[in-house]
Amino acid sequence: MATGTVFVVGQNADGSPSTFGKVKQDETEDIFGFQDKNFPNTNLVAGNPCTFDLITDPNDSTSTIATNLQPLVVIPPKNITGPYTGNITANVGDVYTISTANGVVTGDITINGGKVIVEQNALINGAVNVNADGIIVARGGGQIKGGVIMSTGGNLKVVNKGQIKGNITMSQAGRMIVGNANGPGFITGTVDIQKIRRFDITAGSSITGQ
Numbered sequence: 718m719a720t721g722t723v724f725v726v727g728q729n730a731d732g733s734p735s736t737f738g739k740v741k742q743d744e745t746e747d748i749f750g751f752q753d754k755n756f757p758n759t760n761l762v763a764g765n766p767c768t769f770d771l772i773t774d775p776n777d778s779t780s781t782i783a784t785n786l787q788p789l790v791v792i793p794p795k796n797i798t799g800p801y802t803g804n805i806t807a808n809v810g811d812v813y814t815i816s817t818a819n820g821v822v823t824g825d826i827t828i829n830g831g832k833v834i835v836e837q838n839a840l841i842n843g844a845v846n847v848n849a850d851g852i853i854v855a856r857g858g859g860q861i862k863g864g865v866i867m868s869t870g871g872n873l874k875v876v877n878k879g880q881i882k883g884n885i886t887m888s889q890a891g892r893m894i895v896g897n898a899n900g901p902g903f904i905t906g907t908v909d910i911q912k913i914r915r916f917d918i919t920a921g922s923s924i925t926g927q
Contacts, residue, residue, distance in 0.1 A: 718809050718830050719850035719870065719891075720789055723765045724748055740769055740783045743832060744852045745872055745892045747915070751783035759786055766791065768809060768830075771850060771870060771891075781914060797822060797839075804843070807831025807851060815839040815859070825863070828853060828871065835859035835879070844883065847871035850891060855879030855902070864906065867893070867913070875902030875922075882906060884926065887913045896922030 720743045727737040734757030741748050751769065761767055766789035774780040794812040797820050804824040807813050811831035815822055820839035828851035835841050836857040844863035847853045850870035855861055856879040864883035867873055867890035874893075875881055877900035884906035887893065895902040896919030907926035910916070918924070 718768050719743075719771055719783070720766070720768050720809065720830070720832070723761050723763050723767055723786070726761075726763050738763075740767065740786065742850075742872075744854055744874055745894065747892060749781060749783040751786060753784050753786050756786055759788060761786060761788060765789075805833065807833050809849070809851075815841065826853070835861060847873065855881060856899070867891070870914075875904060876900060878903070880905070885909065887911060890914065893917070895919065895924065 724739040724741040727735040769783040770785040774782045792810040797815045809830035813833045815835045816837040818838040823842045825843040826845040828847040830849035834854040836859040838858040841861045845865045848869040852872040854874045856877045865885045867887045870891040872891040876897045880903045888911040890913040892915040901921035904924045
């Protein structure tokens with residue numbers, strides 16, 4: 718289950734409640750059209766945070782659309798700015814931010830639809846398993862030393878001098894972004910792609926694993 722915002726709500730010619738529109742996914746900023754018969758019952762409007770399922774477009778097997786939109790239950794973000802020993806699980810709606818050079822997490826990260834950000838020279842010493850349309854973000858000098866596994870729509874964003882030193886394996890993954898307008902991303906491990914929806918890398922970014 719992905720998270721994002723309602724981007725656009727369609728307009729029916731007869732003025733009846735719309736069942737279509739567009740959503741924008743968190744962090745990847747991908748925009749997907751949605752078709753959802755239940756949408757008028759959700760009370761969602763443009764700009765509202767929401768959850769949604771990503772499925773293959775039944776009319777175009779090469780495209781992805783959103784469905785099953787629901788209001789996102791807002792959970793207070795969790796900030797880690799010092800040493801932390803233990804595993805972390807981020808479910809849908811959970812946002813963990815690990816920041817500053819003192820923010821060192823020694824443990825594995827499991828992302829089941831939530832989001833984990835490592836930034837400002839913080840460090841994750843363990844492995845990361847991201848699935849269920851969740852996302853891991855390494856930015857602003859944040860580092861991940863362990864391996865990263867992306868599955869069932871899991872997303873990865875390594876930008877603005879973020880770094881991943883472990884190996885990356887992608888199976889049924891969502892999107893991988895290496896570098897953006899804020900700066901390059903660096904991966905020194907290997908990258909094994911079995912299936913991914915989209916993979917972007919900018920000039921100045923690098924993948925150096927053998």
